[in-house]
Amino acid sequence: MSHAAATSSEPATPSVPFRVRERVRWEDVDLAGIMRYSAFPRFHDVAEAELFRAAGITALTVLERLGLWLPRRVLHIEYHVPALFDAELEARLWIAAIGGTSLTLNGELWSADGATRHASWYLVLVCVDAKSGAKRPVPDELAGALAPFRWSIEGSAIAEP
Numbered sequence: 001m002s003h004a005a006a007t008s009s010e011p012a013t014p015s016v017p018f019r020v021r022e023r024v025r026w027e028d029v030d031l032a033g034i035m036r037y038s039a040f041p042r043f044h045d046v047a048e049a050e051l052f053r054a055a056g057i058t059a060l061t062v063l064e065r066l067g068l069w070l071p072r073r074v075l076h077i078e079y080h081v082p083a084l085f086d087a088e089l090e091a092r093l094w095i096a097a098i099g100g101t102s103l104t105l106n107g108e109l110w111s112a113d114g115a116t117r118h119a120s121w122y123l124v125l126v127c128v129d130a131k132s133g134a135k136r137p138v139p140d141e142l143a144g145a146l147a148p149f150r151w152s153i154e155g156s157a158i159a160e161p
Contacts, residue, residue, distance in 0.1 A: 017094040035083040047091035055145040074124040088112035094151035
């Protein structure tokens with residue numbers, strides 16, 4: 001896959017995380033052409049949107065059909081190696097856990113050739129009512145749609161909750 005925001009052609013399986021390629025853009029870098037720390041979450045956002053799309057869920061589906069918002073509660077990023085302007089990177093993302101009222105997504109940012117891991121992260125989304133903002137259980141429809149994208153870093157499948 002050589003173009004930006006290309007997604008996996010097949011749904012992720014428990015042995016492989018979901019993958020999206022994206023280039024480091026001009027707005028992502030400092031004057032030395034090195035990707036700024038604040039630009040790394042953009043790669044997660046692209047991968048998250050595409051993973052949800054591959055699962056048949058969009059932000060509008062979550063809002064309109066399920067009546068939910070999925071605000072971020074935790075974002076933890078570890079930076080390993082700087083990325084440079086125009087580098088093609090591969091964001092790898094998977095559902096690490098589906099809790100009672102939350103989803104945990106883990107991810108890694110790699111060079112397109114798979115030789116260099118630039119960052120790793122985890123993100124916790126909380127399931128809240130779109131009108132009241134009160135926590136709600138993760139709906140079965142959402143959990144079921146995301147289940148094929150559950151994976152562990154060791155590569156073994158995670159059992160259904």
